Amino acid sequence: MRPVRTAFAGALLGVLALAGCGQSSTTAQPGAPASASATPSAAGAFPVTVEAANGPVTLAERPERIVSLSPTATETLFAVGAGAQVVAVDDQSNFPAEAPKTDLSGFKPNAEAVIAQKPDLVVLANDVEGIVAKLAKVGVPVLLEPAATKLDEAYDQIADLGAATGNTAKAEEVVAGMKKKIDEIAAAAPKDKKLTYYHELDTTPYSVTSTTFLGQVYALFGLTNIADKAPDLAGGYPKLSSEFVAQADPDLIFLADTKCCGQSKDTIAKRPGWSKLSAVENDRVIALDDDVASRWGPRVADLAQQVGEAVQKAASE
Numbered sequence: 001m002r003p004v005r006t007a008f009a010g011a012l013l014g015v016l017a018l019a020g021c022g023q024s025s026t027t028a029q030p031g032a033p034a035s036a037s038a039t040p041s042a043a044g045a046f047p048v049t050v051e052a053a054n055g056p057v058t059l060a061e062r063p064e065r066i067v068s069l070s071p072t073a074t075e076t077l078f079a080v081g082a083g084a085q086v087v088a089v090d091d092q093s094n095f096p097a098e099a100p101k102t103d104l105s106g107f108k109p110n111a112e113a114v115i116a117q118k119p120d121l122v123v124l125a126n127d128v129e130g131i132v133a134k135l136a137k138v139g140v141p142v143l144l145e146p147a148a149t150k151l152d153e154a155y156d157q158i159a160d161l162g163a164a165t166g167n168t169a170k171a172e173e174v175v176a177g178m179k180k181k182i183d184e185i186a187a188a189a190p191k192d193k194k195l196t197y198y199h200e201l202d203t204t205p206y207s208v209t210s211t212t213f214l215g216q217v218y219a220l221f222g223l224t225n226i227a228d229k230a231p232d233l234a235g236g237y238p239k240l241s242s243e244f245v246a247q248a249d250p251d252l253i254f255l256a257d258t259k260c261c262g263q264s265k266d267t268i269a270k271r272p273g274w275s276k277l278s279a280v281e282n283d284r285v286i287a288l289d290d291d292v293a294s295r296w297g298p299r300v301a302d303l304a305q306q307v308g309e310a311v312q313k314a315a316s317e
Helices: 011-018 071-079 111-115 128-135 153-163 167-188 213-219 242-248 265-269 300-316
Strands: 049-051 056-057 066-068 085-091 120-124 143-144 195-202 252-255 284-289
Touching: 011 111, 049 111, 049 143, 071 085, 071 120, 071 153, 120 213, 128 143, 143 153, 153 167, 153 213, 167 242, 167 300, 195 213, 195 242, 213 300, 252 300, 265 284, 284 300
Parallel strands: 066 085, 066 120, 120 143, 195 252, 252 284
Antiparallel strands: 049 056
8 A cells, every 4th residue: 455555545546446465655546437337238148348437348258368457356356256267467466365366567567468468358447557558459358447436336346347257147146245234234333422433544644534435434334534624635535643633532443554564453552642542442443454445346345344343332332
């Protein structure tokens, strides 16, 4: 995170923030990456100023009515211990299960509907239709936390949300845990076989290059991305042809369209020229959770673990 899966090609292109199963594409682009440097007067104390993509945001008091219009932000808020402070989340926020899901939209945000929730903090990933300015007009603090382009930005956003909600220590704990898990998994992965891979966003098929957030996660494991040689890199999200993938014959195939589009090893094997792909014949087609693969919150570590396990298995064969 999808566009018709392009939602992920749009998701990580800028709407990834709003990615969720079965959504349609959007052209909204995120703002500049958040620097996530929070400056509280003391750990977990207020007032606190957070540097988000929409500039410095100062919160005079601990927010108790948070509205999240970003599935990634929703996951992060609950992970850092701010779940009890969240009163409403958008219609694509499906994790964790206890998140107070509503019909609020992050794709077409309605300022009046958001304001009706009486929020003292709104978190979103895209400034669609000037929503940030509309909320600012009525004095609602807004944190714009766009799609991360690298792991450090993902970590920074978690720190942002921890500081903004009075959960600095827990946010630091979450980040430390993610870093430790990802570093250990990546360090243990064999990198001498120079394995190639293909990551599928949708059945179009759109993919990702090594310059994207996902591409950088895969690079931790010494994998070579076949999409890097696409004729048109399209800003990191090239639309490949079935022939291109078949000719590249990747060692590993990662499917991030299992929930939205019902894809699996069996379904891709029916595509022209794909039944004889090495990844298909050697059972190296990995079904990912669409949501985990399209968000940049705490569950990135789970994605890294799945990639690491696939690499370990392929390298041992």
